[in-house]
Amino acid sequence: MALLKVDDLKIHFPIRGGILNRKIDEVRAVDGVSFEVKEGQTYGLVGESGSGKTTTGKAVMGLNSITDGDIYFEDTHLNAKKGKKVDVRKDVQMIFQDPYSSLNPRKRVIDIVAEPFRNYEKMSKSEEKEKVKDLLERVGISKDSLFKYPHEFSGGQRQRIGVARAIALNPKLIIADEPVSALDVSVQAQVLNFLQDIQKDLNLTLLFIAHDLGVIKHMCDRIGIMYQGRLVEEGQKEDIFNNPQHIYTKRLVAAIPDVDPRRREEHQRFRAQVKEEYQQSFYDYFDENGMAYDLRNISDTHKVALPERG
Amino acid sequence: MSNKQTEQELEQTVEETQIEKSPSGMKIFWKEILKDKLAFISLMFLVLTSLGVFGVSLILDQEQIVTVDMFALHQPPSSEFWLGTDYGGRDIFGQLIIGTRNSLAIGFLVTLMSGFIGIVFGVVSGYFGGHVDNVMMRIVDFFMVLPNIMIIIVFVTIVPKYSVWSFSLVMTAFLWMGIARLIRSRALQEKELDYVQASRTLGSSHAKIIFTQVMPNITSLIVVTMTLNLAANIGIESGLSFLGFGFPESTPSLGTLLSYATNPTTLEQRWWIWMPAAILILILMLSVRNVGEALKRAADARQRRA
Numbered sequence: 001m002a003l004l005k006v007d008d009l010k011i012h013f014p015i016r017g018g019i020l021n022r023k024i025d026e027v028r029a030v031d032g033v034s035f036e037v038k039e040g041q042t043y044g045l046v047g048e049s050g051s052g053k054t055t056t057g058k059a060v061m062g063l064n065s066i067t068d069g070d071i072y073f074e075d076t077h078l079n080a081k082k083g084k085k086v087d088v089r090k091d092v093q094m095i096f097q098d099p100y101s102s103l104n105p106r107k108r109v110i111d112i113v114a115e116p117f118r119n120y121e122k123m124s125k126s127e128e129k130e131k132v133k134d135l136l137e138r139v140g141i142s143k144d145s146l147f148k149y150p151h152e153f154s155g156g157q158r159q160r161i162g163v164a165r166a167i168a169l170n171p172k173l174i175i176a177d178e179p180v181s182a183l184d185v186s187v188q189a190q191v192l193n194f195l196q197d198i199q200k201d202l203n204l205t206l207l208f209i210a211h212d213l214g215v216i217k218h219m220c221d222r223i224g225i226m227y228q229g230r231l232v233e234e235g236q237k238e239d240i241f242n243n244p245q246h247i248y249t250k251r252l253v254a255a256i257p258d259v260d261p262r263r264r265e266e267h268q269r270f271r272a273q274v275k276e277e278y279q280q281s282f283y284d285y286f287d288e289n290g291m292a293y294d295l296r297n298i299s300d301t302h303k304v305a306l307p308e309r310g
Numbered sequence: 311m312s313n314k315q316t317e318q319e320l321e322q323t324v325e326e327t328q329i330e331k332s333p334s335g336m337k338i339f340w341k342e343i344l345k346d347k348l349a350f351i352s353l354m355f356l357v358l359t360s361l362g363v364f365g366v367s368l369i370l371d372q373e374q375i376v377t378v379d380m381f382a383l384h385q386p387p388s389s390e391f392w393l394g395t396d397y398g399g400r401d402i403f404g405q406l407i408i409g410t411r412n413s414l415a416i417g418f419l420v421t422l423m424s425g426f427i428g429i430v431f432g433v434v435s436g437y438f439g440g441h442v443d444n445v446m447m448r449i450v451d452f453f454m455v456l457p458n459i460m461i462i463i464v465f466v467t468i469v470p471k472y473s474v475w476s477f478s479l480v481m482t483a484f485l486w487m488g489i490a491r492l493i494r495s496r497a498l499q500e501k502e503l504d505y506v507q508a509s510r511t512l513g514s515s516h517a518k519i520i521f522t523q524v525m526p527n528i529t530s531l532i533v534v535t536m537t538l539n540l541a542a543n544i545g546i547e548s549g550l551s552f553l554g555f556g557f558p559e560s561t562p563s564l565g566t567l568l569s570y571a572t573n574p575t576t577l578e579q580r581w582w583i584w585m586p587a588a589i590l591i592l593i594l595m596l597s598v599r600n601v602g603e604a605l606k607r608a609a610d611a612r613q614r615r616a
Contacts, residue, residue, distance in 0.1 A: 102504035119513035
């Protein structure tokens, strides 16, 4: 059973202009994306900037309006047109990309982390304080920091405060929107490992959005590659890294730096070869508008956007 | 044993309270004020002046002060009339006290009322954006194109008897738009920051986000605008009275005292009538500004000196 099911999601933003601010065109930020995330799994959404991965994540969270398509969380329809708006914010939480702007600079740590409690649970002040202390301890921040302000922390610590806030209500799904891309490489590993630990502890499902394939390889079980608002390839980690089928995926995988200096030239040759292939066969993989084709199964777990001719 | 336990508990609570203490806004402001001598003197001056004029004016009999006394025309300062008298033989010192009270009261009232309307209007408009913003800003535009000075003057001429309250209300009706626009532009910026979205995901309502998350982040702007507006509003009132469209002579204000200087003889020879009011306006405005600057620094952790 899938915990989260996104079905043919479309998010278009209007471009207004001309006389009377009419809608003259639209940006198809997300255009027909479908995927499923199983419980306990880490699903990685990868793509270049502007490919719509963050927009997809925010749509699940309800922060973007959805043009078309459906999102189901545990069989609850999240964007139903009729009826009461479902509030799944208790079960779905988000970690934001930028730890500097995602914490309110005028709030103390205790106010930031306790915000979900104040909204969803009735607690006395002392109970609340205990809970916040527990959470801070869990993310490895000393409990003396309870009354400090965000600017007194480093980027990695801030991101961990963001995580503490996200796990406060014991959510089932966490959407991590490039949680480490704003951090130093040394701190990235620390935050990633820590995310994996709490994922294990709390049996969390993660929707992990990133552009760094190295990070994705480290974290995810299943991966979806996005390009211009569409998925071009989806599969298990092994499928994507060992057997990339789509030319865009191939190029992404080739772009991962190789740490072995002895193989540098070989790697460079390989990259040049992939680049050439990419330029030559670009039009075989995308339709006349430069859009990816629909996904088709090539094995039980592996889907690729290839043209009809097979 | 039990004694020891309570001692431990006591220690714990002491420790807890020590941790819990994070400096409050007032404390930070106070520190900042103490650090800046000029601001401190200004604040003291403002507080003492306000307390003084409001206190003394309770004792003073306004009727008696504004009554014409034919036997004491144009008296220079003496022990009987500390600051002399005007062409109606009215005591200038008494008028100065009551005038300062009226001017300050109008300044405060107008600033508070226009500030309140402007802030709420602006922050709501900026936060929601889109169509809400569009409609609300057209309302602001409508008020802005009205010739407000003319309307105030017309009001003053047609209403036979007006008080500090009604005068403030009329001024407020035309002075909130600037604040609304300023606050709106900051709110527009502020709502794009991730912490607003984060608050949404954590289940806070729009109202809660506007007033507990966005507002604290624009306090420095609010405080600075409000203080500068306070100085400006005292100025506007004095200006209108100076032109003769403010209070009548029976209700003295700093502006009415200043307007005696339009008479060349008074300007040249009877300095005691207009000079104290002019100096007081100058010092009051400078003081308000100094305090405003200190407040501004206190509101922004990066600018603090203390």
